[in-house]
Amino acid sequence: MSPLAATLAxxxxxxxxxxxxxxxxxxxxxxxxxxxxxWGLGFPVVAWLALFRNGSAPRPLVMxxxxxxxGVRLATYLLWRKWGEGEDRRYTxxxxxxxxxxxxxxxxxxxxxxxxxxxxxxxxxxxxxxxxGPQAITWSDLTGAALWLVGFLFEAIGDTQMARFQSDTANxxxxxxxxxxxxxxxxxxxxxxxxxxxxxLLSLAAGGGWTFLSPLIMTxxxxxxxxxxxxxSTITARRPGYADYQRRTNAFLPWPPRNPASH
Numbered sequence: 001m002s003p004l005a006a007t008l009a010x011x012x013x014x015x016x017x018x019x020x021x022x023x024x025x026x027x028x029x030x031x032x033x034x035x036x037x038x039w040g041l042g043f044p045v046v047a048w049l050a051l052f053r054n055g056s057a058p059r060p061l062v063m064x065x066x067x068x069x070x071g072v073r074l075a076t077y078l079l080w081r082k083w084g085e086g087e088d089r090r091y092t093x094x095x096x097x098x099x100x101x102x103x104x105x106x107x108x109x110x111x112x113x114x115x116x117x118x119x120x121x122x123x124x125x126x127x128x129x130x131x132x133g134p135q136a137i138t139w140s141d142l143t144g145a146a147l148w149l150v151g152f153l154f155e156a157i158g159d160t161q162m163a164r165f166q167s168d169t170a171n172x173x174x175x176x177x178x179x180x181x182x183x184x185x186x187x188x189x190x191x192x193x194x195x196x197x198x199x200x201l202l203s204l205a206a207g208g209g210w211t212f213l214s215p216l217i218m219t220x221x222x223x224x225x226x227x228x229x230x231x232x233s234t235i236t237a238r239r240p241g242y243a244d245y246q247r248r249t250n251a252f253l254p255w256p257p258r259n260p261a262s263h
Contacts, residue, residue, distance in 0.1 A: 004130045007053050011046045011126060012119050018045070019115035023107050032091035032106055033082055035114055040074035042115075043067045046122040050129035057132035059141070063125055063202050066148055070155075070195060077159050090230070121196070121218050123211040124203035133206030144201030151194025154180060158187030175241045183254040185245065186231075189222045190252055228252060 001009070018038070026034045047064040054060075082088075087095075091110070095102045161179040165171050180187035196218040203211060221227060228251055236242045248257045 003054060004127065007050050007126050007130055008119075010053055011049050011122070012116075014049060015042060015046060015115045015119045016112060018042070019111040020107075023111040026106070026111075027103050031087045032095075032110055033088045035111055036088065037075050037078050037082070039114070039118065040071040040078070042071075042118045043122050043125070044071045046119060047125040047129070050126040054129045055132075057129075058135065059133050059202065059206055060125065060129040062145075063128055063199060066145075066202075067125065067199065070152055073156060077163075081163070117217065117221070121214045123214045124199045124208045127208040127211055128203040128206040131206040131208075138205045140201045140204040144198040144204075147194045147198035147201065149198075151191040151196075151198060153191070154194065155188045155191030158191065162188075173239060175239050175245045177245055177249065177257075180254070182249070182257060185249050185251050186222075186228055187254070189227045190254065193219055193222055193252075223252065 019035075022034050022038055026032045044064065044067050047060070047067050051060050051064050091106075094106070094110075098105045158180045161181060162176055165176045165178070184190050196215040200208065200212060200215045223229065232242075232246075232251075236246075248259070
C-alpha cells in the first residue's frame with residue numbers, strides 16, 4: 001500500500017469510528033447537534049493524523065496549525081451558541097419526519113455521511129502530509145495563506161458581530177445588517193469558502209493539484225446544501241424584514257448594498 005493510500009485508510013477509519021461514537025452519544029442524549037460541533041474539530045484530527053503518520057515537514061505542519069486555529073474557534077463558538085438551546089431545528093424536523101426509524105437513519109444520513117464528506121474535503125491536508133513539497137515558499141503558499149487569513153477574519157468577525165446582535169433582546173426578530181453583514185448575508189460562509197481554497201493552494205506545491213474537488217465540494221455545501229440555501233429556506237418566515245435584506249444585499253460575495261428602490 002502506498003503512503004498516501006495508507007494515510008487515507010487511517011484517517012477514514014478513525015474519522016468513521018469517531019462519528020460512530022458521536023452517533024451513540026447523540027442517540028442517548030437525543031441531540032444530533034453534537035455532529036455540528038465536531039465538524040470544526042474533525043479537520044484538525046485528520047490533518048494531525050496525516051502529519052504524524054508521515055513526518056512533520058514545514059508545509060503540512062503550517063496547514064495543520066491553521067486548520068486547528070480555525071476548527072477550535074468554530075467548535076468553541078458553536079458550543080457556546082448551542083449551550084442550553086437543545087437540538088437544532090433541522091435535526092428535530094428530521095426526527096419528526098422519520099419517527100422511530102430516526103436513530104438508525106441518522107447514523108447513515110448524518111454521521112457517517114458527514115464523516116466521509118469531512119474526510120474528502122480534508123484531502124489537501126493529507127496529500128501535503130505525504131508529499132510535503134519543496135522547502136522553499138512558493139507563490140501558491142503565499143496566496144493560500146493570504147486567502148486563509150482573510151477568510152478566517154471574515155468568519156470570526158462575522159460570528160462575533162452576530163453574537164453581539166443576538167445577545168441584545170431589543171433585536172429579537174430583527175435582521176442583522178450591520179458590519180460585515182451589510183455587505184454579504186453570510187460573511188461566515190464566505191470566510192469558510194476562502195479558507196477552503198486557501199488550504200488547496202497551500203497543498204499545490206506538495207502535489208495537491210488533483211484535490212481541487214475538495215474545495216469545490218466545500219463550496220457546493222456552503223452554497224447549495226447545508227449553508228446559504230438551507231438557512232434561507234425558512235428564515236423569511238421567522239424574520240419579516242429578511243426579504244428586503246435579500247433584495248439589497250448579496251447572498252455570498254461581499255458587495256456594497258443595493259438600493260431596493262432601484263430594482
